[in-house]
Amino acid sequence: MQKRLNKKKSSKSRSAILVLLLFLLLFLLLWFFSLRNNRNLRNNRNYNTGSDIVLDSSDVHTPETTVIAQDTMFLKDTVETVDTLKKIPEIDSVVPVKVVKKIKTIKKREPPRVDTLKDTVPKVVVPVDSVKDSVATDSVVNRCDEDTTELWVYPEPSGGLHRKSVSVSFVSNRDCMIQYRLKNEVNWKKYEGIPIPVEKTTTIFFDAIDSCGRVMEERQEFYDIDVENPDNPCSAGMEYVKLGSSQFCIDRFEWPNKRGVTPQAYVSLCQAMDSCYSVGKRLCTSEEWYLACSGPYGWKYPYGQVYERNACSTRDTSILKSGSKPECRGYYGNYDMSGNLLEWTSTKATENRQFNYVMGGFWESGTKSGCNDKRYSYFPENKHNPVGFRCCSDVPSGKNISGGKVSK
Template sequence: MKNGRRSALRIAGLTILFIAFFLALNLFFCNDRIEPIDLSMPVFTHVAAPSSPSDLASQRNSTVLKPVKKEKQTIPAPPEAIAASEDSATAADPGVNLDKKPPFVWADPGPGIHNKPLSIALYADEPADIELMLGSAGEWVPYEKPIPVTDSLRLAFRGTDRAGNRSDPIVRHYFIRAAPALRCADAMVFVETSARTFCIDQYEWPNKKGTFPLGFVNWYMAYDSCRATGKRLCTAVEWEDACAGRNNTQYPYGNVYEARTCNTENDKAYTSGAYGECRSFAGAYDMSGNLREWTASHSEQNPRYYQVYGGFWENRGASTCRSAQYSFYPQNKFVSIGFRCCGDTLQPRR
């Protein structure tokens, strides 16, 4: 009997040693497969979403997104603003003759409607001589100082770097219009079409310039968060109208895809408003690229799905204004999907 117990104890001991040895080997060989936490992604509190829209009223507080305060991060903007300067580089740069890529030139602020006069500054992503043309029949002249705009303006600009590479001309249209009688809540812009007027958030939720838009959000969270702030989740028609503008353009900035105007050829979302020219006619930012956005509209192909618009940071030319690129079940969450809110116009102040 004693020998039997001893044998059993030996077997148990050996089994434990074998299991421990196996776990140690597993940790040693698999440790390099552990993915680090991506601290660049937005953080928000999450609770279970309601099972259907009818449950939203009773669970309103549980699905409202609340950004968590965290240490400010330094995020690279689109090509860093470098004003053209004769002192910033010289033709003696040994690598200058290897450069075959033209400079990227952009305007700040971006085009579209503005409610008061402004001054436009031009920048390049490398030392370059910037030229501009005012109107459609003007002449190319060197850019020397910000351009004042007090009325409608057609502005064309281009840049030539130290290696002689010249960028294709970029054309932007500006319109100065007094604020409409009907007004919008703070941080929203006024959208007017022949069929409707409404307001839309300038930026993706939480609708604050310079902050990260929130991704990994399901439809219920988006719907409820807009309602909690006295707004609503935009319909597909509202979203399209705000993006395409009065000229019904393919992209917020025009009909021809521009690779560096919006965050559409990248590996992550940038802070809201970082791409200053990614601005719709009405003044809403990042409606092409950055994050895809939920709408309140069902998919025509499958009414259980909701439409998602705008493309995200790596969608390239597919990030258009007039086509829903994706449709998902309302409970789906992806790091590349966020949202923005719409609302009714307010009566003029008395």
């Protein structure tokens, strides 16, 4: 009986000890899981703190916003990595340490300097030639809109009679491309600035186009090269005119017959006659004046049959200096017989004998400035603003030259 009781007591003791061990084991497990949860909570706080710092920084509107946004993205990637790694128990103690170090590094990172941000902006490099071309194009467009001057090209020397061979160059009032051809030639040539030799009678045809697209229509210039009669029997400053049975000398320019000098205007008929007489000459007759202007081919204007608005001073506001319009050259080499100044003659008007014919036109006569345009409304005793004169003379005796073209 006693043995049975002892066995029961021993069995109860073992059961109590087993229960205590189980409670102890359960307590240890609870404590272990509690410790583990505390560590995870601390890690989560650190993550949240780091994210808050980055987000707070992104609220500041500074040039470094782009870089901070990149840091935020980096943190998000890091958090996702930690969430994945914490499911593996073996590296629980390792991951937080590395993450904390990275977060601390982010906290200590200084914002980039403005110069660095400028360097990160992609540069668009525009070729210098493209910029120049663009500026040049704009400049051309503006210039073309502002400049409405008509394109004008003329040959120098101008056509007409020349007593020796000449070298012809083209002159223009703006940059342009000029092309030309001689009579009996089919192909056009681009003018390169090299003078064109003219050794025999011919006609030069030419046209032009400028950078604005303005075109000068085809013009032509007739050159009569007379090398057989090179001598000029007239005195200096005068041109020899021989046409059929008529021959005389006439001043090259309007009085005082000097290139580059403003001709004399506002003179009466008597003053004009006296001025010519003072230098051994006389006032031209209207017939002499017309023959010198129209030449052997009966041109309507001194330079040709068709009116050229830019050839002579017929659309200006005042007198120009003699020879200012090189294209305003007559067949015999006289200048400014169209426009600039009207010119007194010694011929009485058949319409009214109280008046003398005044030939040509003046600086604003336009088309009414041809060789056959004459007026007779100016009182000879009065001075008139647009009226000047030029002188003529007979050919000195013993110096007559045979030949001469017949008027057509």
